[in-house]
Every structure is written in structure tokens, then in C-alpha cells.
Amino acid sequence: MKKTSAKTIGRLSLYRLLLDNLRRDNGITVYSHELAAAANCSAAQVRRDLMSLDYAGSPVHGYRITDLIESIDNFLDHPQGQSVALVGVGNLGRAILSYFRGRRPKLSIVAAFDDDEHKINRVINGTWCYPMADLRKIVKEKNILVGVITVPPNAAQTVADQLIEAGVHGLLNFAPARLKAPPQVYLEDVDMTMSLEKVAYFSRLRAEE
Amino acid sequence: MKKTSAKTIGRLSLYRLLLDNLRRDNGITVYSHELAAAANCSAAQVRRDLMSLDYAGSPVHGYRITDLIESIDNFLDHPQGQSVALVGVGNLGRAILSYFRGRRPKLSIVAAFDDDEHKINRVINGTWCYPMADLRKIVKEKNILVGVITVPPNAAQTVADQLIEAGVHGLLNFAPARLKAPPQVYLEDVDMTMSLEKVAYFSRLRAEE
DNA sequence: TAATTGCTGTGAAAAAGGTAACGCTGTGCA
């Protein structure tokens, strides 16, 4: 069994989203080129990505939407579901709590953490907010493997260390800082400044033509 | 002159952030391997990325921090500054308005748009919020080249079309949907669901070892 | 002065990622 690249994993997640939309519109089957058009990529790309799954489409009818979704679910999701913790209940943290609320049945933010007395020990945007001091205990209790970091950049590394020490194996970092983590921890940065500056740069190039 | 890849542009933006931190800590010079350590990449990568700039480091002292920052500024920023519009002042939109507020002098969100009567015609998180009907007029008036989309997914394409029609050449899309845009528009998606699912997948793999 | 050191810039090699092409299969139609 050969391992699947992070890019492919990302696209599988995207395909699932698009397939959910198609199913909602009462679609039954879909061809690779249709999925490709929806995903802004090539049909060959789609077919290649789907090779990671143990589901084969029909050359005649394409892929059965429900079956394909189920295959992606089996591949991406943990059967018992996975719990996520979010640290830093500021503007961005709260927005993300709302954003993910109910989005994926098998992957939900089950605990938020902050230091602010006005935020702790109550429900914020649907999620209970604990004090930072309880982080280790709750992460272990709830068997949390994934941490989302939405604290200011100068606090990000400390928070990451605490999460890792508590047993987390994946971090999604929204703070504009690069974190150090041991190799057994998967680290993904969402750097909005970087993204915006990229868009600004290329929009200038395109506009000049 | 050979064109610079999107990945390199992103890393240049990252280097600038890291260099700003170093300068704040009274650093004078920096070696490629130091910058690489801070950026979680290789020294060769750093040196190659910096080849896009017309600034050369000294083999003995490395790079002068202020000079390097200035070179990146010259390369990435529009000399007169660039204006950005944000559409969709929900939870995420407001968080992003706060997030970017004052972060980059040459790149600022100068207008927000929404349809909600409670949000329009007033300042929200430091930015004036206009009704959607004024989008075309304001974008042209303020010479806005970049649009940030933080509306629900079913409205995203319509908003994108309006922005493009108004003359925008770059879109930063936060909605979980893939947008269609002509080739003269640069399109970047920030897909938080995808990112979280990627982290969840790999955290599971790492934890199993 | 001559040898040594450590880092830069850059060509060459390697790895990763994406595309094109082909054999295969089941269907529709003459």
C-alpha cells in the first residue's frame, strides 16, 4: 500500500464537498471530467486521486455519487469520529467555531480554551470554553488528536508545545508564525497574510496586461 | 526576466514577516540557514527564493536585515499601495477585517460590502460597510484590484462575478466552493475544511505509529 | 603572503506533482 500525498488528501476532501452538493441536487452518477470541472482541475487528476480509494467507477456510467462519497468517508474519516480542540477564542477563533459547527459529523471541535475570565466556563458559539489550565486534562479525557491554534503570534509556540505535550498529533495554525514541532506531529499553517499578499501580487501582474 | 512562482511569492511574504520579527529583536544581519530554520525550510530554498530579488547578500555577513526587507517590499508591494474590498461581513468577514487591520501599510481593506441592513452604512471593525448595490461604483472609485469573499457558498459565485465585472483582478475566496473566473483573474482559495481534514487525516496516521 | 573558513549564487541532479495517452470494457446502434 503506497502512501497518499497531502495534496491528494486535500483534493479528496474537496471532491467530497462537491459530491455532497451534487447529491443534494439529486445527482446519481458523475464523470471524472464533470468533477474536474467543478474542482477546477483535470479529469486525469481526478481519476489519479481516486486511485487511492478502493472504489472503481464504471466506464459507462462514471461514478455512483453515494458510493464515491462513502468511499471517501471510509478513507478520510476515523470510524469512531475525531475530536478537535481550539485554543484562542478571539475574533478568528469564534468565527472558526461557527464555521466548523456541524459541518462534518465525524470531525468536530469539542472543546475551546482561553485565558480570558470572561470567556471561560461557558458556551461560546456552541462550544464549551475551558481555562488553559485544564487543557492537558481535557485533551487526554476526550482523546483529542487535533489542535487548532488561533492565538496571537507570540503565544502560538507555547500553546503548540502544550498541545503536543498533552498528546495531540496534528496542529492547524492560524497564527502568523512558524511553529516548531517534532516529526510525529503534522503541522499545517493557514497564513492569511501570505495568501492575501499572493493575490495582491498576481492581481497587479494581471492588471498590467 | 523570468517569472516568479506563486510558492516563491508566498515564501517571500513569510520571510518578510520573520525578518520583521528579527529586526524588532535588534538583529542586523541574518544567514540563509537562520532564515530557513525560522521558516521551516532549507537554506538552499531561501537562497533560491531570494534570487528573484535584485539584492545580493554578502558571503561573509549574510543578508542585512533592513536591506532585505526593503528589497522584498519593493518586489511585493505596489509603490502607491493597493486597496482591497471584502464582501460578506459575517463572523468570518469581521474576523478577517480585524486580522488585517493595520497589518500591512501598503495593502489594506478599504471597503466592506453586505446586504444586511443592520450592517451597512456604518463602520464595522474599522472598515466602512457599503450595500452590495454600491460595489461596482466603490470598486472603480477606489481603484480596487483585490476582492476577499467571505459569503456563504451559494452566494460566492455571484459575488465573484460582480467583483470581476467591477474590474478586480484577484480574488481570495474563503467560501467552501470552487469559483469560475477568467484567466486574467488570479484566484486563491482558503479552504479551512480541507485544511482541517488534512490535519485530521495525518494526525491519525502519526498517532498510529 | 598563502592557506583556511564559511557563506553566497547558481548550474545540475533529483524528487514531486501533474498531464497525456493507451488498453480495456460495456453500451448503443446500424
Next chain:
DNA sequence: TGCACAGCGTTACCTTTTTCACAGCAATTA
């Protein structure tokens, strides 16, 4: 029936991106 077709899975190829390796250079040391 037999032929053309359309799309899948897969391999081979090509492009992009990253890493390796080394010449060159200024300071330092002997």
C-alpha cells in the same frame, strides 16, 4: 452481430519544485 464510442484505470512522460554540490569571495589565521 459487429463496429464505433465514451470513459475508467494505469503507465509513461513531462513540467515544476526542491535539493545537492561547487566555484567564488572576503575575512581570518598562520
